[in-house]
Amino acid sequence: MTREAIIGGTTENGTWEEEFVLELRLDDVTGKAIGDALAVVRSHCEDTGETPYVAFGDPQAYARSLEFRDDEREPNTLGAWARALWPVGAMIAGFAVTPAAVSSLASGVDMAIRLGAVLSVAWGLVFLAVAVKALRVLLQNRLLFVTFVTVVMAGLVGFNVLARQEIAHIPAGMGLGVGIVLLGVGVVAVLRQPDDLVTEPLTGGHMLDEDSRAARIVSQVVGAWPWFVVFWVMVLSVAAWLTASR
Template identity: 30%
Template sequence: MPRMTEERRLAPHVDPAWSHRFILEARLREVSGRRIGDALREVDGHCVDSGEDAEEAFGDAAGYAASWAAPGPRDPGAMARTVAPMALQSLGLMIATLAAMPLGRGEPAELTALWLSALALVAVVDLLLVFAATPLLRFAMRRPVVSWVVIVLGVVAASLAMGIIGWLLDAPVLALPAGPVLLAGFAVVGAGAAWGRAVALREGPDPLVDPEEDAPGRVERGEVAGDARGEASAQTAVRIYSLLIPLATVAMCAGLWAIGWAS
């Protein structure tokens, strides 16, 4: 028997594509998994009783989710808490890679206009994620092909712009000892990873909850163990994610150092 998807589990009599669009829009509006599960159960019950499908009864899934989700007070710092650790790790990666090759050559690490331009670009991307994450994600989900084209064109344009800046202003702005700069970069990456892991574990997962399965008296043998396994899996995922950028930083710096040492 094929594994049941979340959409079919919560609303077995509703078109899974409709449920999927509803879930995505509700998630973008920061609705909890418990409320989403309850709403889908109500939609499913209505479809069973009336014989209508969800599109006929409730209209477009995203539009219904937008009208159903209570605006409520939003936490303006929620996205910032998510993005800030990643931004800190990105800064640390840039600092560390700046110093790796010069260290292999026995030269100082030089801050150039190109490096500062790349740093400014990373800052702009981080600000976009903080202040415009929801509309950007909504556009990406509704227009995935266009989104990929925009991303590719943006990367190409940014690369060309940084290349031109580096060609016009290639003189170093500041020279620093490569060893301390490399260690500082590693320290910043480590601090960002620890911060990100702490935020993720504190906020915890928000799974979609079936109100019938969650009702008193519906707990069956093995469910507690399953919940424990799910929590352990979530924590494992957080640990792996928190190590991705540090491991990438070490690998990149090792490669750059080897290139610098061999040149």
């Protein structure tokens, strides 16, 4: 049975394989372990001539029925969380600092580090942790996802607008440099995080087509969101410069 026939059993949301892989990804299963499970599915379908949907039923239900060892899942330790969150924390700090530094530089005054900026960083990290834990629910409900992002952005902006208490002052140029470095380091660190590919057990080759839905979702989410943050930092910085220059 050809590979095209094997993945031909589809659901309304895409091919069986893609739904299967996405479900395991959301369950924090590593790419290697997913590859092992997918190889079992393909081998069975090649031997029997059945489609995955006939042989294994609903891809999400079958994925949830599988059991994996602890070392076949992404680590859920404090160290693993710290390694995952520090680049994002750096980006959020850069997001908070850079526009404020630009405004101070345009006004010719020292930059005030405000309570709102500190609260924004903490807010962003808390909601990032929530997003990681609730990713399955967020991806399954578009309205909930949009609402979640809106609340996060509203908090980031709201703290900076409402919590104006000054807790320290630094030269505006130094603040701008720190903000750019934090943003740049965070972006580079996120983009350089190793890919956890779904690999063939024997050859180690990539098992999913790069244009598959599963691959596209992972690529788009990981690749696009750091540049989304950079875009908004640029927009807010230009607005801060124009406002302060009046």
